[in-house]
Amino acid sequence: SSELTQPPSVSVSPGQTARIPCSGDKLGNKFTSWYQQKAGRSPVLVIYQDTKRPSGIAERFSASISGNTATLTISGTQPVDEADYYCQAWDSGTMFGGGTRLTVL
Amino acid sequence: QLQLQESGPGLVRTSETLSLTCAVSGASVSDNSHYWAWIRQPPGKGLEWIGAIYYTGSTSYNPSLKTRVAMSVDTSENQFSLRLTSVTAADSGVYFCARRGSYGSGYDYWGQGTLVAVSS
Numbered sequence: 582s583s584e585l586t587q588p589p590s591v592s593v594s595p596g597q598t599a600r601i602p603c604s605g606d607k608l609g610n611k612f613t614s615w616y617q618q619k620a621g622r623s624p625v626l627v628i629y630q631d632t633k634r635p636s637g638i639a640e641r642f643s644a645s646i647s648g649n650t651a652t653l654t655i656s657g658t659q660p661v662d663e664a665d666y667y668c669q670a671w672d673s674g675t676m677f678g679g680g681t682r683l684t685v686l
Numbered sequence: 687q688l689q690l691q692e693s694g695p696g697l698v699r700t701s702e703t704l705s706l707t708c709a710v711s712g713a714s715v716s717d718n719s720h721y722w723a724w725i726r727q728p729p730g731k732g733l734e735w736i737g738a739i740y741y742t743g744s745t746s747y748n749p750s751l752k753t754r755v756a757m758s759v760d761t762s763e764n765q766f767s768l769r770l771t772s773v774t775a776a777d778s779g780v781y782f783c784a785r786r787g788s789y790g791s792g793y794d795y796w797g798q799g800t801l802v803a804v805s806s
Contacts (some may be wrong), residue, residue: 613788623782624733629792648748658800667733671790674746675723675735 585668585678592684596660601681603668606649611670613651615644618680619664627666630655660685688712690783690797698777700806704770708783708797709763715760716741723787723793724757726769737798739751740767777803 593599603613613631614625626635628644635652641656651670654661665686668678671684707720715722723738737747739757739806747755751770771779773790778800784793 614792616791616793617784618733623796625796626792626794630790635792635794649786669733669792675725675738676750677725677733677735681730 585670586664587668587678588682589679590682590684592686595657595660596657596669599658599662599683599685601655601666601668601683602650603652603669603678604650605676605678608649608670609646610653611672613644613668615642615651615653616667616669617662617664618667624625626628645659651663655683657685658685674677688785688795690785690795692781692783692786692797692800694781694800694802695783695793696801697802698802698804699803701772704768704773704777704802704804706781706783706800707765708767708803709765710785711764713785713795714761715759715764715766719787722766723784723786725782725784725793726777726779727774727782727798727799731779736768736770736781746765753805771802775804 615628618624626644627638631646643654665680667680689711691709721738724736738755739745741773754771756769780799782799785795786793
């Protein structure tokens with residue numbers, strides 16, 4: 582079965598750039614979305630269709646895709662960005678990555 | 687402002703059927719450009735897609751749950767529902783309803799989630 586692989590955790594200092602990868606078979610042929618989930622809250626869509634940012638999402642959130650890996654980039658990371666991040670793609674339905682805990686310290 | 691609100695019992699007995707409803711306000715489930723989905727999250731774990739339904743009643747389910755899942759849509763009440771049969775403790779967690787657009791557009795609106803515990 583298809584899977585999306587993310588690192589369990591990423592740490593970054595405030596003001597630095599955080600990069601969260603998501604790898605999966607033929608991911609470049611499937612649209613990828615990204616979600617931010619803070620503790621006890623519902624997920625929030627931050628990126629869709631690989632690189633598009635919904636209205637209301639800060640410009641410091643961006644994404645790219647190369648081959649089988651999609652990457653969420655947070656530029657000038659702020660303490661408020663500390664959360665779990667999930668990638669999601671389409672393959673006979675929806676699949677989610679296992680999630681990455683972003684720590685800003 | 688579009689809102690989704692899950693409702694249903696917080697406790698389900700092992701081997702019984704979990705039933706949840708998602709009430710939609712600020713939008714119509716009959717909107718032909720959107721799909722309506724259920725996604726769950728076991729305690730301390732990641733997100734798992736359960737399935738999605740279109741206003742026509744057309745459904746798509748997670749293959750790992752397909753034999754136990756049924757979704758329905760009620761356009762007159764502007765809501766959609768989930769039934770999951772033969773539940774076990776592994777089905778415990780927070781259940782979210784959500785909306786997505788066309789292929790690739792992502793789940794742009796989510797309910798607040800409802801916690802379901804499965805216990806004997």
